[in-house]
Amino acid sequence: MSTAPAGAPAPTPLLARTVPIADPGDLLDLLPRPDAAATVSWVRRGDGLVGWGVAARVDTHGATRMVDADAWWRETAGTMVVRDDVRLPGTGPVAFGSFAFSRRSDSGGTLLVPQVLVGRREGRSWLTAVGPAGLGPTPSLAACRGEVTPVTGPGEVSFTDGALTSEEWQQAVAEVVATIRGGEVEKVVMARDVVARTGADLDVRHLLRNLADQYPTCWTFSVDSLVGATPELLVRRDQGLVACRVLAGTIQRTGDDAADLRRAAELARSSKDLGEHELAVASVAEALGPYCSSFNVPDSPFVLHLPNVMHLASDVTGVLDRSHSGGPSSLALAAALHPTAAVGGTPTARAVELLAEAERMDRGRYAAPVGWMGADGDGEWGIALRSGQVTGPRSVRLFAGCGIVAASEPAAEARESEAKLTPMRSALTS
Ligand SMILES: C=C(O[C@H]1C=CC=C(C(=O)O)[C@@H]1O)C(=O)O
Numbered sequence: 012m013s014t015a016p017a018g019a020p021a022p023t024p025l026l027a028r029t030v031p032i033a034d035p036g037d038l039l040d041l042l043p044r045p046d047a048a049a050t051v052s053w054v055r056r057g058d059g060l061v062g063w064g065v066a067a068r069v070d071t072h073g074a075t076r077m078v079d080a081d082a083w084w085r086e087t088a089g090t091m092v093v094r095d096d097v098r099l100p101g102t103g104p105v106a107f108g109s110f111a112f113s114r115r116s117d118s119g120g121t122l123l124v125p126q127v128l129v130g131r132r133e134g135r136s137w138l139t140a141v142g143p144a145g146l147g148p149t150p151s152l153a154a155c156r157g158e159v160t161p162v163t164g165p166g167e168v169s170f171t172d173g174a175l176t177s178e179e180w181q182q183a184v185a186e187v188v189a190t191i192r193g194g195e196v197e198k199v200v201m202a203r204d205v206v207a208r209t210g211a212d213l214d215v216r217h218l219l220r221n222l223a224d225q226y227p228t229c230w231t232f233s234v235d236s237l238v239g240a241t242p243e244l245l246v247r248r249d250q251g252l253v254a255c256r257v258l259a260g261t262i263q264r265t266g267d268d269a270a271d272l273r274r275a276a277e278l279a280r281s282s283k284d285l286g287e288h289e290l291a292v293a294s295v296a297e298a299l300g301p302y303c304s305s306f307n308v309p310d311s312p313f314v315l316h317l318p319n320v321m322h323l324a325s326d327v328t329g330v331l332d333r334s335h336s337g338g339p340s341s342l343a344l345a346a347a348l349h350p351t352a353a354v355g356g357t358p359t360a361r362a363v364e365l366l367a368e369a370e371r372m373d374r375g376r377y378a379a380p381v382g383w384m385g386a387d388g389d390g391e392w393g394i395a396l397r398s399g400q401v402t403g404p405r406s407v408r409l410f411a412g413c414g415i416v417a418a419s420e421p422a423a424e425a426r427e428s429e430a431k432l433t434p435m436r437s438a439l440t441s
Pocket residue numbers: 200202243258259260261322352353354378396397410411412413414415431
């Protein structure tokens with residue numbers, strides 16, 4: 012575990028000061044700079060959090076990457092001086108995080124505390140500044156606006172295959188289907204990557220703006236250079252209640268509303284997709300059950316309509332069992348849930364081994380928890396889907412995966428993966 016800047020411990024004591032502000036308008040318009048590393052976002056339907064600068068940061072590795080980050084946050088938040096005049100989820104000290112899918116990945120994990128954060132929730136807005144105590148007054152919204160530089164486009168964008176070509180990936184899917192039919196596993200989620208290169212230096216705000224405009228019902232995120240708009244909520248912890256939006260089972264949209272309605276009905280009846288979905292819901296119920304005193308799993312999924320695809324979706328909710336000393340934080344719950352069968356497979360351990368062999372790439376932080384957490388441990392963690400990792404000033408690695416079951420057809424899965432790459436492709440090119 013290492014803390015930044017340059018391995019130094021977080022400056023102590025840090026002061027987190029939250030003040031109410033007038034409605035700031037579009038949160039994304041407040042982001043001052045183009046760099047993805049120092050920009051955080053968690054925005055859905057216009058509400059949420061945006062922030063910039065780094066007041067404290069920890070980098071973690073290996074199997075305990077989330078647990079170590081959670082412990083660091085408990086300690087760091089515990090030493091902070093807090094003056095919070097708003098007292099809502101997302102006010103006071105907030106840490107944003109993203110983590111590698113695999114414990115073996117070099118990508119590890121990061122929690123970072125922005126220097127300035129602006130939030131809005133249900134008509135109330137606030138600004139939080141974090142820095143060494145005694146540094147001076149909280150910056151005003153007007154001063155923040157004055158620092159915003161113009162947003163720039165990425166110029167000409169080209170896409171090339173990542174680890175595998177589409178044909179190679181389909182071959183790998185066919186081999187995984189054969190393994191599944193052999194009875195060793197029930198489901199393996201297979202991902203592929205595509206590399207985007209831009210003609211001009213990337214401005215993360217351009218991506219976030221397009222993602223939020225085109226996918227307003229998704230969570231548009233940016234944490235430590237991982238950017239995307241995910242429709243899947245791994246876990247929210249809010250005052251003793253937990254909620255998850257589980258997705259698995261997909262059909263592409265055609266652009267024709269009547270045809271899409273027929274396809275939605277097909278999806279809701281598809282035994283292949285219902286089976287895939289059931290495994291994902293069961294994995295969430297199994298992981299969360301031990302932490303909850305009561306639990307609600309809907310009998311059947313609904314169809315979630317997105318501009319590119321439709322998914323089978325289930326909203327699972329529960330009440331946290333407080334007899335677990337103080338209750339696990341939202342990040343501890345995310346760690347317990349990861350990887351769900353929606354991104355790993357069933358049974359988890361063998362599916363994860365198989366996908367690592369078959370994909371022939373490191374997923375990095377794709378398909379792993381991304382989100383934020385307050386000082387009390389409440390927070391929201393999504394699964395980093397429909398996303399890309401900014402790997403250089405002019406390059407982004409995009410990812411998409413599909414749940415493979417015995418009835419899967421490789422060519423259909425390749426088309427599905429293309430549809431799941433659409434949000435990031437179009438955020439780059441529009
Ligand atoms: C793994 C991805 O999607 C998951 C979430 C929803 C539906 C899925 C599916 O139908 O295969 C996947 O489980 C992805 O978008 O990269």
